[in-house]
Each structure stands twice: as structure tokens, then as C-alpha cells.
Amino acid sequence: MCGIVGIIGNRVVSGRIVDALKRLEYRGYDSTGIATLIDGRIERRRAEGKLRSLEARLEREPLDGVIGIGHTRWATHGRPNETNAHPHVTDRLAVVHNGIIENFRQLRDELEGAGARFESDTDTEVVAHLISHAMSAGLDPVAAVTTILPRLRGAFALAILFQGRGDLLIGARRGSPLAVGHGEGEMFLGSDALALAPFTDMITYLDEGDIAVLSQTSLRIIDEAGSEAERPSQQIQTGAFMAEKGNFRHFMAKEIHEQPEVVARTLAHYVDMAEGVTNFPGGEGVDWTKLSRITISACGTAFYAGLVAKYWFERFARIPVEIDVASEFRYRDAPLEENGLMIVVSQSGETADTLASLRYARDNGQTILSVVNVPTSSIARESHAIAPTLAGPEIGVASTKAFTCQLTVLFALAIQAGRARGKLDAAREGALVSALMSVPALMNEAMKREPEIERLARELSKARDVLYLGRGTSYPMALEGALKLKEISYIHAEGYAAGELKHGPIALIDESVPVIVVAPHDEVFEKTISNMQEVAARGGRIILITDAKGAAAAGVETIATLVMPDVDPVVAPIVYALPIQMIAYHTAVFMGKDVDQPRNLAKSVTVE
Ligand code: F6R
Numbered sequence: 001m002c003g004i005v006g007i008i009g010n011r012v013v014s015g016r017i018v019d020a021l022k023r024l025e026y027r028g029y030d031s032t033g034i035a036t037l038i039d040g041r042i043e044r045r046r047a048e049g050k051l052r053s054l055e056a057r058l059e060r061e062p063l064d065g066v067i068g069i070g071h072t073r074w075a076t077h078g079r080p081n082e083t084n085a086h087p088h089v090t091d092r093l094a095v096v097h098n099g100i101i102e103n104f105r106q107l108r109d110e111l112e113g114a115g116a117r118f119e120s121d122t123d124t125e126v127v128a129h130l131i132s133h134a135m136s137a138g139l140d141p142v143a144a145v146t147t148i149l150p151r152l153r154g155a156f157a158l159a160i161l162f163q164g165r166g167d168l169l170i171g172a173r174r175g176s177p178l179a180v181g182h183g184e185g186e187m188f189l190g191s192d193a194l195a196l197a198p199f200t201d202m203i204t205y206l207d208e209g210d211i212a213v214l215s216q217t218s219l220r221i222i223d224e225a226g227s228e229a230e231r232p233s234q235q236i237q238t239g240a241f242m243a244e245k246g247n248f249r250h251f252m253a254k255e256i257h258e259q260p261e262v263v264a265r266t267l268a269h270y271v272d273m274a275e276g277v278t279n280f281p282g283g284e285g286v287d288w289t290k291l292s293r294i295t296i297s298a299c300g301t302a303f304y305a306g307l308v309a310k311y312w313f314e315r316f317a318r319i320p321v322e323i324d325v326a327s328e329f330r331y332r333d334a335p336l337e338e339n340g341l342m343i344v345v346s347q348s349g350e351t352a353d354t355l356a357s358l359r360y361a362r363d364n365g366q367t368i369l370s371v372v373n374v375p376t377s378s379i380a381r382e383s384h385a386i387a388p389t390l391a392g393p394e395i396g397v398a399s400t401k402a403f404t405c406q407l408t409v410l411f412a413l414a415i416q417a418g419r420a421r422g423k424l425d426a427a428r429e430g431a432l433v434s435a436l437m438s439v440p441a442l443m444n445e446a447m448k449r450e451p452e453i454e455r456l457a458r459e460l461s462k463a464r465d466v467l468y469l470g471r472g473t474s475y476p477m478a479l480e481g482a483l484k485l486k487e488i489s490y491i492h493a494e495g496y497a498a499g500e501l502k503h504g505p506i507a508l509i510d511e512s513v514p515v516i517v518v519a520p521h522d523e524v525f526e527k528t529i530s531n532m533q534e535v536a537a538r539g540g541r542i543i544l545i546t547d548a549k550g551a552a553a554a555g556v557e558t559i560a561t562l563v564m565p566d567v568d569p570v571v572a573p574i575v576y577a578l579p580i581q582m583i584a585y586h587t588a589v590f591m592g593k594d595v596d597q598p599r600n601l602a603k604s605v606t607v608e
Contacts, residue, residue, distance in 0.1 A: 002086075002098035003027040003072040004178070006159035006189035007199075008169040008214050014063040017070035020188075020195040021051055026395060027098070027191060028074025028602040031085035034058075035094040036065025040164040042094045046085035050597070067166050069159045069189075071096035074602040077104065078121030087161070088125045090132040093141070094161045097124040098191055099176040102154035127158060142213055145170050146226060149211070155352060159189045171212040177350050177378050180204040180212050180219055182233060187214040192350075193236050193376055194393065204233045205381065236376055249589070251596045252396035252488070256581050257447065259401050263574065264440040266390045266405045270412035271437065276430040278415045285385040286369050288317065288420035292337045295366065296323040297330075297357040298345035301399040301483060302406060305371075306345045307476035308573045309410035316418035316432070326353035330360050342366040345410070347394055347402035349377020358382055371409050373402050387413060396596045398488050400581045403480070404443075407574045411436055435568035439575060445565035446578040450586075453579060456543065456560050457586035461489070463514050467505065468495040469535075470518035471528045473573045477518045477580060484584035488595045491587065498531040509540040514559070516543045516583070518576055521550040522569030532556050545579050 003024025007013040017034050032054040033046035045063055047053035051072060071086035077100075078084035087094040101107070104123035107130065112118065116129040130151065134144035141162050155175025162168055171178050171189040181188030181196035181203055189212065190196040193203045206212055209224025210231070223229040248254035272279055280286070294313055296306035303325050310321040324334070326344075330353060336342075342361035346354045349372040358379060362368050370383035373391050380386050389405035415432050418424035424432070460466065466485060470478035479495035486493045496505050498517070509515065515535045519528040525546075532542060533556055542558040544551070551561050567575045588595045 002074050003191045003195065004069070004096045004098050004157055004159050004189070005071075005191070005195055006069040006096075006161070006169050006171065006214075007186065008067045008216055009183075009186040010216060011066055012064055013066055013068040014058060016199065017068055018051065018055060018058065019198060020190060021070050021072045023195045023197070024072050024191055025051055025597070026397065026602065028072055029597055030075045030080030031073045031082065032071060033085040033087050033096075034063060034068060034070040035087040035089065035161055036063050036068035037161065037163070037166055038063075038065045040166065042089055042161065042163050044087055044089060044094060046082050046087075048080060048082050048085065067161065067169060069094060069096045069161050069169070076100050077123045084120045084122050086122075086124060088120060088122065088128045090128050092132045092135050092163050093128060095124060095128045095131070096159050097127060097156055099156035100154045101126060101152050101156065103152070107151065127152065127156075131160065141165065141168060141170060142211075142222075145172060145211060146222060149174070157191060167215050169214040171206070171214065172210070173206045174209050175352065178206050178212070180206065180214065182219070185216055187216060187219060189214065201235050202233055203236050204231050205376070207231060250396065250585075252398055252400060252585055255394055255396050255401045256578065256585060258392070259404050259578065260440040260443040260447070262391045262401050263404050263408050263443065266408045267412065267436055267439070269388070269390055270409060271433055273437065276433045278412045278419070278429070278433060280387065280413065280416050283369075283385050283387065283416070286341060286367060288417040290339050291319055291341050292339045293341075294319050294321045295329075295334070295336065295340060295342045295361065296321060296345065297326045297342060297354060297361070299326050299351050299353055301403050301480060302345040302347060302351075302354070304476040304480040304483070305403055305406035305410060306343070307479070308407055308473050309343070309414060311473045312411055312414035313417060316414045316424055317421050318423045319417060319421070326351065326357040330356040336361060336364040336366055338365060340366045341369060343369050343371060344379055344383070345371045345406050346377070346379050347373045347389075347391075347399055347406075349374040349379040351379070355379055355382070371406055373405070397598055397601050398484055398584070398595070404574050404577050407577070408436065408439070411571065411574070432570065435571045438568070439571055442565045442567050442575045443578055446575050449562050449564070449579055450582055452560065452562060453582045454586045457583065457590045459559065460491070460514055460583065460587045461590045463491055463512070465508065465513050466491055466493040467508065467513060467515045468493065468518065469498040469501060469515060469528070469531060470495070471498045471524040472522065474518040474520065474528070474576070477573050477576055478516075480577070481516060481518065481580040481583065484581055485587060487601060488584055488598045489588040489591055489593055490599070498528045501531050502534060506534060506538065509535055509538040511539045511541060513540060514543060515540045516545065518580070519544065519546045519550055520564065520567065520569050520572040520576065521547050521553065522572065525550055525553070529554055529556065545576060
């Protein structure tokens with residue numbers, strides 16, 4: 001994680017670095033810092049906490065300089081205090097880093113043995129000292145960086161500023177993303193193109209292992225083998241404006257409310273509405289007919305989208321689907337069959353574990369299809385085919401609209417696969433497509449439950465633990481509900497398959513534990529209701545999310561029943577995501593939590 005930015009410019013840079021960091025705060029917000037060159041000397045300002053603390057500091061102690069680097073941190077090594085905030089400096093250079101240097105302990109011991117004095121607990125500081133050390137041995141900055149990078153194990157993106165060198169900024173990447181921006185007599189480095197959007201839309205993405213040597217007017221790239229390399233520049237369309245909250249209090253609220261619109265936009269990309277069939281523009285690389293198996297890999301909320309999709313692919317296309325969280329999949333040496341497809345699901349397209357799973361699968365002969373929200377991301381660029389989610393920038397740390405767009409895309413792809421494999425006839429495809437097309441309107445209906453949910457949130461805010469239950473595709477929704485609640489309200493919550501309750505978790509039930517049951521009136525409804533009865537019999541306080549038929553049939557006392565519109569159960573997860581998100585949101589807001597930037601989290605998880 002962490003966001004890094006660098007500007008080698010022709011006018012004062014500190015304000016613009018702060019502006020770029022604002023766009024990168026989604027990558028972490030434990031501490032921030034900036035360094036510039038003033039009369040050839042490195043000057044820095046750092047602050048614990050969010051960017052506004054650094055801004056306040058800069059107001060008190062402004063920083064001039066037309067070349068500089070900046071950082072917003074998500075702590076990995078060392079507490080999130082000012083001493084550990086980047087940039088880290090020596091008497092020769094300043095460096096900002098995103099990623100983890102895995103062998104930092106060994107390098108630090110070696111450097112300390114050679115007389116280096118460390119100020120912080122970070123892994124990053126070893127990079128500063130290694131480069132300094134190489135320069136003391138007579139190497140120039142570029143040679144020093146090129147020499148020391150092979151000694152670093154792990155993932156990194158770096159931006160480095162050198163004392164006395166107003167004409168030089170060096171960037172490097174391995175495992176973590178880094179983009180170069182081309183301006184008018186100025187050049188930029190940034191963790192993503194969005195950060196650089198106010199300055200330029202002309203971007204060069206660095207490849208794995210690249211070193212970028214920037215002056216005000218030139219870019220030189222040295223590849224991993226030490227050779228000069230060319231990388232294409234491209235004009236990108238990120239929109240130079242920062243996503244705005246509009247009339248909403250939080251980005252998360254705005255993003256929840258945007259869902260009918262963005263889901264409609266996404267499904268329009270995959271559905272030929274006139275014909276009632278699905279399309280997959282750009283999907284030529286995927287031959288559904290030849291597949292022996294699909295493997296899905298993702299993290300967090302994106303993983304739950306994949307878990308729902310497993311039900312859809314198996315049901316519509318009769319393809320066996322294996323799914324695993326990326327952090328486990330990548331290390332378990334999974335055997336992958338010939339003619340296998342890996343689907344990776346990611347909002348950011350930069351999640352380190354998901355990217356590593358992709359690379360493992362690609363190296364093992366799998367076709368890679370990525371369902372991503374950022375089409376210029378590393379995951380998108382390394383895939384054979386991309387199925388974009390058109391959710392637009394998601395700023396709130398808790399994923400909402402990206403999730404429902406992922407579900408929309410995966411549903412359309414499962415229909416595609418079913419048709420291609422001869423498992424769905426035209427009538428069934430038409431019925432599924434029309435169920436999908438009904439979703440945006442039903443989401444608008446579901447949104448009307450918000451005032452009830454707001455009242456319910458007061459009750460939930462008193463709970464220490466909350467359980468979520470569901471069966472079938474409602475099981476991943478129970479997992480997602482629990483994740484959403486715990487990540488923004490800090491209330492302990494767990495999701496369970498409803499039938500699994502009696503195998504252990506039922507021991508937790510008493511009157512202090514609210515149990516949220518996700519149960520559209522589908523083919524497993526009665527089974528779920530039996531499990532709900534078991535909860536009620538033990539004094540559990542039930543909140544039931546169902547439809548009118550389900551509410552009428554449940555016959556169990558609840559503290560609240562949220563009645564969703566009638567929805568074809570097959571697309572229920574996409575609609576039921578809304579009350580689940582709103583429950584978490586309103587509970588956290590009622591408790592006064594920072595819902596857009598919850599503690600310890602970051603939006604883009606580029607470390608393992
Ligand atoms: C939870 C959440 C995370 C992400 C996960 C994967 O609300 O946002 O669990 O879903 O970190 O991130 P992406 O989708 O960017 O790969």
C-alpha cells in the first residue's frame with residue numbers, strides 16, 4: 001500500500017504534491033510526508049495521521065522547491081508516528097517507498113555494521129542507506145540505484161530525490177505499481193495515473209523491474225537486465241477532477257446510492273437489451289467451450305463476489321469452479337489443469353496477493369480473465385482478457401458499488417459461458433438476462449428501506465457481536481455483511497452458512513447477539529427459516545432481510561424485518577447487497593466512526 005508521488009518541475013511543487021497525495025490517501029493514511037530541494041539541500045516536513053496534519057504543518061512551515069517527493073503511509077514496519085513517516089533521508093538523498101523489503105533486517109544489520117545510523121523502524125530506511133553507501137563508494141546516483149536494487153527482496157515502488165541534483169528524480173518498481181507522467185517542461189511519478197490527473201494525462205507505465213530516470217524534460221528507462229528500454233506512453237482518461245461527495249456526508253453513502261446507475265451502466269456493456277442476450281466485448285481470448293475448470297481468486301469483498309459467482313457458473317454453465325482467497329491460493333502450489341481459466345476479481349487491480357495468484361496461474365498455463373474496475377491497473381494489463389466493471393472511481397475504503405458491479409459482470413459472464421457450452425437455451429438465457437435487467441430498478445426500491453435501517457442501526461450499535469446467516473448465494477452475502485460491519489463500525493461480526501450454525505456457532509447465541517438472516521424467498525428459504533427457528537428458540541434477536549413472501553412465511557418473531565422488493569432469487573445477491581451495506585454504514589455513522597477511512601485499512605492493498 002502507501003501512495004508515492006514525485007515532481008521534477010519548473011515551479012513550486014509542495015502544494016501539488018499534497019494535491020496528488022489527496023488522491024492517493026486511499027492507499028493509506030497513517031502518516032504523510034514530503035521532501036523538496038531548496039538551494040540543493042533536502043528539506044522535509046512529516047506528520048503523523050492524515051494528510052490534513054501535514055497540510056497544517058506546511059501552513060506553519062511552508063516548503064519551497066521545484067523538485068520533490070511525497071508519501072502517504074500504511075504502516076507495515078514500525079508504528080505510524082512521525083519518525084517512521086516517509087521520506088527517509090541520508091545526507092545524500094530522500095526516498096519514499098510503497099511495498100515491503102523482506103530482507104530489511106539482514107540489510108540493516110549489515111549497514112549498521114558498516115557504520116550507518118538508522119532513525120526509524122521502517123524497512124524503507126535500508127534503501128536510503130544502501131544507495132548512500134554505494135554513492136560513497138564512488139557510484140553516481142543512477143549506478144548506485146541500479147546496483148543496489150537486486151539486493152532487495154520483496155515488493156517496492158520507490159521515488160528518490162538527491163541532494164544537490166535539481167535535475168534528477170529516480171523511480172523504480174518491482175511488484176508495486178508506478179506510473180510516469182509527462183508534463184510541459186515537467187515530469188511526474190505517481191503510484192497511479194489518477195494521482196497525476198491534475199497535471200497530465202500522458203502516462204508511461206513502468207514494467208516490472210524498471211528504473212525510471214527523470215529530468216524536467218526527459219525520461220530514460222533501464223530494465224531489470226540493466227538495458228535501456230522503451231515503454232509506450234498513452235493518453236489516459238481518468239478525469240482531472242477529484243471525485244466529489246456531492247450532497248452526501250461520506251463517499252460510502254454516495255457510492256451506495258450510485259449503485260442503480262453504475263450497475264445499469266455495467267450491465268448495458270454486457271447485455272444486448274434488444275435481443276435479450278449477453279455480450280462480452282473483448283472476450284475473444286476466452287473459449288468457454290474448451291474449459292475444464294474455472295479457478296477464481298480474489299481478496300475480501302471481491303472474493304465474496306467470486307463466491308457468489310461460483311454458484312452461477314456451476315449452475316448455468318456446469319463448469320466446476322474452485323475458489324480461494326488469493327493470499328492462500330498463491331502459496332499452496334495448487335495443481336492447475338490444462339484448458340483452465342482463472343478469473344481474478346479486483347476493484348483496484350493492484351491487490352498484491354491477487355496479482356501474485358494471477359501470475360502463478362498464468363505461469364501454469366491458465367487463461368486469465370480479470371474482472372477489474374481500473375482498466376489501466378497491473379492486473380488488467382497482465383490478463384489475457386478483461387471484463388471491466390464500470391463502477392467509476394470508488395473512494396470509500398469499504399467496497400460497495402464495485403462489489404455489485406462485479407456481481408453484475410460475473411452474472412453476465414456465467415450466462416455467456418452457459419450459452420457457449422450449450423447448457424442454457426435461448427429461453428433460459430432470455431429469462432436470466434431479463435432478471436439482470438430488472439436489478440437497477442429493484443435497487444432503487446431496496447434503497448427505500450434506508451429510514452428503517454437507520455433506526456435499526458441505533459440498536460445494532462449497542463451490540464458487541466453480530467452474526468450473519470445465509471444459505472446458497474446468501475451465504476457469501478452473510479460473509480460480506482459481516483465484513484462490512486466489522487471494518488467500518490469495529491463491532492465484531494461473523495458470517496456463517498445457516499446450516500453450519502448448529503455445528504458450533506450456535507453456542508454464541510443469547511439475547512445480546514443480534515442475528516441478521518439474509519433469506520430471499522428462494523429454494524432454500526425453508527431450510528434457512530428452520531435455522532432461524534433454532535436461533536429464536538435460544539433467545540436470539542433476529543433481523544430478517546427477505547421479500548414479502550418470505551416475511552409472510554417466516555413465522556418467527558424478529559426485532560426487524562426488512563422487506564426487499566420481489567426479485568428473481570437468481571439475482572437476489574445484487575439487490576440484497578444494498579441493505580447489507582446500509583446496515584454497516586448507518587451503524588458506523590451512528591457510532592461516530594470514520595466510515596470512509598476506517599482505522600488500519602487502506603483501499604488498495606499492495607503488500608502481501
Ligand atoms: C472491503 C474491501 C476489501 C477489498 C479487498 C480487495 O470492503 O474493500 O476487502 O475488497 O481488499 O481489493 P481489490 O478489489 O481492490 O482487489
